[in-house]
Amino acid sequence: MLLFPVSQRAFMATPALAFRFIRRAAAFSSSASVKWEGGVSLVQGASRGIGLEFVKQLLERNDKGQVIATCRNPNGATGLLDLKNKFAERLDILQLDLTVESTIEASAKSIRERYGSLNLLINASGILSIPNVLQPETTLNKVEKSSLMLAYEVNAVGPILMIKHMWPLLKVGGGIGTERDVAVVVSLSARVGSIGDNRLGGWHAYRASKTALNQLTKTVSVEFARKKDPVICILLHPGTVDTDLSRPFQRNVPEGKLFTKEFSVQKLLNIINNAKSHDNGKFFAWDGQEIPW
């Protein structure tokens, strides 16, 4: 709450002056009350793979900063539970299934009540193959409606609903408490989502769902800029990384091109920590190179 001394109440009788004063006072009040030094980061899809490594490095690279990790089954997320033992004060684990919007809303509510703001949202979840359910297509003959819909639901619809529900918290957070000027939304995309870069074909459902994620995130970035929100969105390709997702497809990866999670996340965090307003709506690879749409 802002309290105005008597001397200021008189000149606030002029609406224009009053408006300028309130704006200055509000700006002062938000910069003066850095509630979460080091910021508040949310990693969605944190049970394993790249998401889990993000949580680990966010906690280990700084000695300040709160991290919220979400996953479908917190009790089975052993990697996260190990981190919780080590960083009990700085890590919160919340249940969230991207395909169930009420769990996204419940997480947003819980973060609002506990922290009141967010400075970083990383959408790290993604699906490429699920035994007996989803297989990357090698030919048009193998394209199935159910695969297209599932990939679209998890890889494109879920991340955008995350951004929608976390938006109010990101607007409050901006860059406050961090070394950035803005809050950052990161959606993990994939180079195969690039239409301009599509030379091999195949993997219709995964490719097209990542293309949709790119378009949805880009669209959101335009609105954030238009509204002058202190929030930017970027899409990141992590490289080919040694995780469960890539394991069945690693045979053809050229030597030296299969990255460890540690290496990839180090590179991605460098991009995120140095992100500026002019990066809003861009699609970057792990090495900072822009990828064509």
Ligand SMILES: NC(=O)c1ccc[n+]([C@@H]2O[C@H](COP(=O)([O-])OP(=O)(O)OC[C@H]3O[C@@H](n4cnc5c(N)ncnc54)[C@H](OP(=O)(O)O)[C@@H]3O)[C@@H](O)[C@H]2O)c1
């Ligand atoms: N690895 C690569 O080479 C590579 C390359 C390019 C892009 N990417 C992208 O990078 C991101 C991370 O991939 P990764 O390699 O770390 O994959 P991963 O090891 O297979 O992990 C996938 C994560 O997504 C979560 N997830 C799946 N469905 C979900 C849902 N409905 N709701 C919430 N979470 C869900 C999984 O949770 P559960 O444990 O509950 O299943 C898991 O935490 C993905 O977006 C992927 O497309 C990866």
